[in-house]
Amino acid sequence: MGRYVARRLLQMIPVFIGSTLLIFLMMYALPGDPVRALMGEQAFDPSVVENIRRDLGLDLPIWQQYANYLGGLVQGDFGTEIASQRPIADIIAEAFPVTIRLTLFAFTFTVLVGIGLGVIAGLRPDSVRDRGLLTLTLVLISMPSFVLGYLMQYFFAFQLQLTTPTVQDSESIGDLFLPAIVLGSLSLAYVARLTRTSMAENLRADYMRTAVAKGLPRGRIVGVHLMRNSLIPVVTFLGTDIGNLMTGAIVTESIFNVQGVGDAIFEALTRREGATVVGIASLIVIVYLLTSLLVDLLYAVLDPRIRYA
Amino acid sequence: MPEKTADKVETTVATDPAPGAAATEAAPASAKARSLWSDAWNDLRRNPLFLVSAVLILLLLVLAAAPGLFTSASPRDADLAKHFLQPPNWGNFFAADWLGYDGQGRSIYARVVYGARASIMVGIGVTLLVAVLGTAVGMIAGYFGGWLDSVLSRVTDVFMGIPYLLGALVVLTTFEERSVWVVMLAMAFLGWTQIARVARGSVITIKQADYVVAAKALGASTTRILMKHILPNALAPIIVVSTIALGGYIAAEATLSFLGVGLAEPTVSWGVDVSTGRQQLRNAPYVLIIPSVMVSVTVLSFLMFGDAVRNALDPKLR
Amino acid sequence: MTTTAKTADVPAPRQDGDFEGPLLEVRDLHVEFVTRDGVAKAVNGVNYTVGAGETLAVLGESGSGKSVTAQAIMGILDMPPGRIPKGEIFFRGQDMLKMSNEERRRIRGRKIAMIFQDALSSLNPVLSVGYQLGEMFRVHQGLSKKDARARAIELMDRVRIPAAKERVGDYPHQFSGGMRQRIMIAMALALEPDLIIADEPTTALDVTVQAQVMDLLAELQREYNMGLILITHDLGVVADVADKIAVMYAGRIVETAPVHELYKRPAHPYTQGLLDSIPRLDQKGQELYAIKGLPPNLTRIPSGCAFNPRCPKAQDVCRTDVPQLYPVTERDGAELAGRGSACHFWKETIHG
Numbered sequence: 021m022g023r024y025v026a027r028r029l030l031q032m033i034p035v036f037i038g039s040t041l042l043i044f045l046m047m048y049a050l051p052g053d054p055v056r057a058l059m060g061e062q063a064f065d066p067s068v069v070e071n072i073r074r075d076l077g078l079d080l081p082i083w084q085q086y087a088n089y090l091g092g093l094v095q096g097d098f099g100t101e102i103a104s105q106r107p108i109a110d111i112i113a114e115a116f117p118v119t120i121r122l123t124l125f126a127f128t129f130t131v132l133v134g135i136g137l138g139v140i141a142g143l144r145p146d147s148v149r150d151r152g153l154l155t156l157t158l159v160l161i162s163m164p165s166f167v168l169g170y171l172m173q174y175f176f177a178f179q180l181q182l183t184t185p186t187v188q189d190s191e192s193i194g195d196l197f198l199p200a201i202v203l204g205s206l207s208l209a210y211v212a213r214l215t216r217t218s219m220a221e222n223l224r225a226d227y228m229r230t231a232v233a234k235g236l237p238r239g240r241i242v243g244v245h246l247m248r249n250s251l252i253p254v255v256t257f258l259g260t261d262i263g264n265l266m267t268g269a270i271v272t273e274s275i276f277n278v279q280g281v282g283d284a285i286f287e288a289l290t291r292r293e294g295a296t297v298v299g300i301a302s303l304i305v306i307v308y309l310l311t312s313l314l315v316d317l318l319y320a321v322l323d324p325r326i327r328y329a
Numbered sequence: 330m331p332e333k334t335a336d337k338v339e340t341t342v343a344t345d346p347a348p349g350a351a352a353t354e355a356a357p358a359s360a361k362a363r364s365l366w367s368d369a370w371n372d373l374r375r376n377p378l379f380l381v382s383a384v385l386i387l388l389l390l391v392l393a394a395a396p397g398l399f400t401s402a403s404p405r406d407a408d409l410a411k412h413f414l415q416p417p418n419w420g421n422f423f424a425a426d427w428l429g430y431d432g433q434g435r436s437i438y439a440r441v442v443y444g445a446r447a448s449i450m451v452g453i454g455v456t457l458l459v460a461v462l463g464t465a466v467g468m469i470a471g472y473f474g475g476w477l478d479s480v481l482s483r484v485t486d487v488f489m490g491i492p493y494l495l496g497a498l499v500v501l502t503t504f505e506e507r508s509v510w511v512v513m514l515a516m517a518f519l520g521w522t523q524i525a526r527v528a529r530g531s532v533i534t535i536k537q538a539d540y541v542v543a544a545k546a547l548g549a550s551t552t553r554i555l556m557k558h559i560l561p562n563a564l565a566p567i568i569v570v571s572t573i574a575l576g577g578y579i580a581a582e583a584t585l586s587f588l589g590v591g592l593a594e595p596t597v598s599w600g601v602d603v604s605t606g607r608q609q610l611r612n613a614p615y616v617l618i619i620p621s622v623m624v625s626v627t628v629l630s631f632l633m634f635g636d637a638v639r640n641a642l643d644p645k646l647r
Numbered sequence: 648m649t650t651t652a653k654t655a656d657v658p659a660p661r662q663d664g665d666f667e668g669p670l671l672e673v674r675d676l677h678v679e680f681v682t683r684d685g686v687a688k689a690v691n692g693v694n695y696t697v698g699a700g701e702t703l704a705v706l707g708e709s710g711s712g713k714s715v716t717a718q719a720i721m722g723i724l725d726m727p728p729g730r731i732p733k734g735e736i737f738f739r740g741q742d743m744l745k746m747s748n749e750e751r752r753r754i755r756g757r758k759i760a761m762i763f764q765d766a767l768s769s770l771n772p773v774l775s776v777g778y779q780l781g782e783m784f785r786v787h788q789g790l791s792k793k794d795a796r797a798r799a800i801e802l803m804d805r806v807r808i809p810a811a812k813e814r815v816g817d818y819p820h821q822f823s824g825g826m827r828q829r830i831m832i833a834m835a836l837a838l839e840p841d842l843i844i845a846d847e848p849t850t851a852l853d854v855t856v857q858a859q860v861m862d863l864l865a866e867l868q869r870e871y872n873m874g875l876i877l878i879t880h881d882l883g884v885v886a887d888v889a890d891k892i893a894v895m896y897a898g899r900i901v902e903t904a905p906v907h908e909l910y911k912r913p914a915h916p917y918t919q920g921l922l923d924s925i926p927r928l929d930q931k932g933q934e935l936y937a938i939k940g941l942p943p944n945l946t947r948i949p950s951g952c953a954f955n956p957r958c959p960k961a962q963d964v965c966r967t968d969v970p971q972l973y974p975v976t977e978r979d980g981a982e983l984a985g986r987g988s989a990c991h992f993w994k995e996t997i998h999g
Contacts, residue, residue: 235756
């Protein structure tokens with residue numbers, strides 16, 4: 021197992037380099053120039069701009085810039101924003117906890133409600149409640165999160181005045197409640213459907229017939245034999261979904277005005293701060309890669325037929 | 330009645346296979362044999378979900394192709410003085426003021442009708458691009474294997490490693506002018522990986538099938554094997570994944586436009602309208618809600634369609 | 648020696664009531680399934696009995712209703728789409744179809760156990776075999792986890808799985824096919840039930856392993872004096888272990904007989920066809936006989952005798968009248984115990 025993890029970690033390196041390089045290249049293809057954006061409208065001396073560019077290493081060939089960047093990243097140096105002269109690590113340290121909190125909150129909601137609904141529907145495939153849930157999840161999936169977000173904002177904040185329309189305090193669970201539901205709703209719908217399908221499928225499995233033939237009580241047949249098998253795909257989905265939730269947070273944050281990663285990315289994009297965008301993206305890519313490794317390991321634990329290979 | 334059915338039975342049995350055939354082991358009578366596609370079609374015809382979504386999609390296609398049929402009002406005519414945030418006049422079906430006017434005095438009904446084109450074009454365009462690109466990569470990787478597979482699979486991993494929304498944000502900010510084509514290409518550039526994986530997987534399975542081995546043994550060319558034997562058999566899962574993804578692409582386009590990096594004025598698009606509507610959410614929620622509902626209904630139609638197609642083509646997943 | 652005499656020899660069954668009749672009696676059982684193409688009549692009036700220590704082999708092609716009957720006895724039919732419009736299943740004199748779910752559950756596994764064909768898919772893939780065996784003791788006898796595990800090891804020893812102690816924590820996919828089927832047998836045997844239903848227990852196994860597993864099953868059956876219903880399509884498996892045979896076709900029993908008599912003198916053209924289609928060494932070089940045609944579609948069973956479209960002896964009466972299970976006698980009218988044939992022309996068939 022240790023060897024498997026080590027090998028997987030090694031395999032991640034090229035993927036990580038490739039993904040970040042791609043984002044890096046795209047950022048540098050951006051038409052704007054951060055140094056010029058810094059100067060604003062005022063008249064400037066081209067030689068001054070040249071000097072700043074040289075100091076920042078922006079005159080080097082792009083592959084060298086990337087190598088320098090990666091070298092810094094390995095030592096934990098994300099670089100410095102050009103305009104504000106703030107270390108990018110600071111910006112990340114400020115924005116990430118907010119987004120992670122929101123993501124975890126949404127994730128908990130997804131797991132509890134999604135699996136709960138899926139089980140309720142999956143135990144009786146094709147019943148009224150099953151069809152009802154399928155319809156509900158279909159509606160949830162077909163609503164882009166900004167639609168759901170604004171609908172929720174309109175009803176809960178403007179009509180019922182239960183909450184403030186935007187998040188005032190990103191540490192408060194009450195404030196994050198609505199954004200978390202909006203963020204989690206799409207995953208919730210997928211989890212509910214996956215749980216339902218997986219249960220309905222396993223319900224027909226031969227070993228379920230055996231469990232009945234053994235004279236086991238229904239609670240045990242469902243709780244042990246059915247759930248243990250049905251939740252395997254759900255758990256793997258949930259694992260890979262953490263990354264999606266983190267990027268989905270970009271939209272939710274913009275609706276509810278949460279000062280998280282999405283906010284930071286937007287600001288950096290408009291000011292053409294390439295290093296900030298690449299830095300944040302790299303972290304999210306790492307989250308993606310690590311969760312997918314975690315999922316694979318978990319998969320092998322849950323399903324004895326899978327061996328580390 | 331019962332006698333009649335009995336008669337029928339006898340005739341079918343009487344015309345049973347040629348005498349002497351080793352019968353007990355043989356496959357069911359050929360009259361009963363159903364191909365995957367005709368069976369799927371039989372299934373679909375009877376599925377109300379499929380019929381409803383097909384009608385809706387047809388309507389949306391007509392809307393996208395000929396918006397002028399549905400309204401004489403122009404989506405760009407603005408009259409701030411007369412029509413600023415005028416609420417919907419529900420009784421006045423399909424007139425310019427039916428769904429009210431937005432903050433610039435433009436008919437929301439006209440905008441919703443003309444906005445369909447952008448959404449549908451992006452949705453279908455991205456789906457086709459992704460299907461072609463993904464299938465090509467997946468088929469090459471799956472069929473040839475070896476180093477080619479390794480390289481292509483790593484490239485797929487790299488693209489999969491980039492979160493879709495984040496990647497789209499970065500790619501699309503690169504362009505100053507974002508037309509429907511730019512948005513489509515950017516979305517396809519980031520989105521082909523899923524199909525590539527699906528195609529690769531099924532090609533690897535099909536490659537080992539007896540009929541492919543036989544075709545190879547008979548000296549069929551690689552192109553012929555790929556196009557005649559492998560592609561038709563790998564198509565079902567690709568179609569299933571594609572139709573389901575279509576709704577997702579429409580939602581993604583709306584989301585990107587809403588975030589301000591997708592389509593932009595003067596292109597008429599639902600996502601753009603939702604984005605403008607957010608300023609007036611408190612006083613005039615309909616400006617935002619109406620295009621939102623249009624997006625959702627469109628996505629829903631394609632999702633139901635995809636779901637029905639999947640159930641028909643792959644009964645196992647039901 | 649007739650079957651009745653043979654069953655009478657065996658030691659008295661372990662009784663927990665005063666019931667004197669047969670262990671299991673199926674009476675006029677009907678099962679149908681609602682499908683997309685109509686109602687499939689899978690079982691159409693089956694009758695049979697099994698006594699303690701007795702082995703009944705139920706023979707038939709797939710779709711003949713042999714497994715469905717077993718599932719109805721076991722109470723594991725999928726309902727819906729399945730339903731039992733008519734019939735009774737007496738276990739020790741009590742009609743199980745009238746019992747509550749809870750009463751039936753207590754019988755399952757404890758009094759009547761089942762062995763399935765495909766042990767790989769019939770065992771839960773993500774639970775260790777020790778857990779799945781021990782579960783029987785934990786649920787039905789309230790044993791602790793530790794005691795149940797000890798009993799599981801005993802069981803595995805009992806069915807001769809080598810190194811039971813070391814392998815108790817292994818998962819089904821880690822065993823060979825034969826070993827997996829032994830685990831299935833162990834599971835069925837766990838609570839020493841009165842009746843075991845084995846649904847094609849050896850079909851999925853290699854020929855060499857088939858005999859071993861069959862012998863083990865027969866040996867354990869003798870030892871515990873259990874009733875056994877052996878469902879199979881393989882005439883070869885049946886001969887050595889069964890006491891009597893019921894041949895099924897299209898949801899009906901078409902012939903019953905003590906095992907060796909059936910081989911010697913079949914009284915139904917279908918049975919005759921089955922026997923003729925077994926390859927034999929002394930007929931080397933000749934074309935192998937095959938019953939012509941296909942088994943009937945259960946949604947549209949032919950009128951009259953269901954076998955008539957495939958029957959070489961079919962007459963007009965066969966297409967109109969459903970033959971009942973006639974008692975089969977010698978030419979002189981002497982009774983042949985336990986023999987019956989659902990053929991209008993049984994006399995011609997058996998006496999040539």
